[in-house]
Amino acid sequence: MNDKDDRAHPFPHSDEAVARAGLTPETAQTRSPAYRLAFTDRDFLLREELRPLRLQLELLKPQMVMDERGIESTVVMFGGARIPAPQNTDLARTQTLAELSKYYEQARLFAREMTRRSLETYGRDFVICTGGGPGVMEAGNMGADEAGGASIGLGIVLPHEQAPNAYVTPDLCFNFHYFAIRKMHFLMRARAITVFPGGFGTLDELFETLTLVQTKRMKPIPILLFGAEFWNRILNWDALADAGTISAADLDLFHYVETAEEAVAIIDAWKEPC
Structure with a gap:
């Protein structure tokens, strides 16, 4: 409980209710799952009917943490998990992945430079x-860590274990169950x-962003695709335009x-279209 909670209302804090419930004598009634406080009852919270509440919690938790940290704007970096660092190209699954390792280095340099700009705002804006x-x-x-700044990691629970990388700022490292809520936090x-x-995940994130901007559900912002040769090889944008x-x-x-x-220069020169 904190001072803000004390000023907000005169009722007992939820922590107090949990503590008091723990002092209740154990009986057949208090051992029943029905007696558990709803917000401490894991089995209840994981019920199918509680999905809307879990969606809301996933939206609220990162929102509240980032608000408390004073983070006002971010620079989002989408891209493939399989692209190796230049010194690890011998571990790449394909020759193409080995060649794409140059973008690992560009990602690091880009994040480092944008984080230097973030530090000028005391870590409020342009957070990676x-x-x-x-x-x-x-x-x-x-790159953000090298510049001495904080960075955010929005992880997702996957069938195969994938721990966060070692460079995410620990108190800005989040874990999601719902892809949709995670993507909202990327763009908010x-x-x-x-x-x-990248692969399917990167394409999903790219097209979600383009759709929101195209339909004017999101304000235009710089959307920068690293690697024209890669993108033009896998996506025929002109064919979509020609087809109407x-x-x-x-x-x-x-x-x-x-x-x-190049990316930093475009962001620096960006003016929102009229």
Whole structure:
């Protein structure tokens, strides 16, 4: 309990209720699951009917923590978990992944430079935000750490174990069950989005962002795709425009870059379209 809680209302804090419940004599009645305080009853909270509440909690917890830290804006880094660091290309599954390791280095340099800008605002703006995992995500958190700043990691529970990378700021390292809520948190504070080569997850995040901007559900921000050769090889944007399923103007929603310097320059020069 803190002073803010004391000023808010005259009722006992929930911690007190938990403590008092623990002092209740054990009887057949108090041993029953029905007697447990609802907010301490794990079995109850995990029931199917409580899904809406769990969604709300996943939205609220990171929101409240970042608000308490004073974080107002982020720079998001999407990208593949399988892209190796340049010194680890011998571990790459394919020759293409080994060649894409150059973007690991660009991600690290980009995050380092953006974090230097973040420190000018005392860590409130331009805070690096990644998925918290390996590959490009690790490079982003590493670059922020090298610059002496904080960075966010938004992890997700997956069938195979994936611990957060060692460079995420510990008290800004979150874990999600719901992909949808995780993606909301990626975009809620974003001042810029960078997208490095990646797989299904990266494509999902890219198209979610483009859809929100295209439909004007989200304000335009810089959307920077690292690696024109990679993206043009896997996505035929012009075919979509030629077919009329997107407009030609939609191709202006994103920009290709190759280096950290190019990305930083676009962000620095960004002016929101009228």
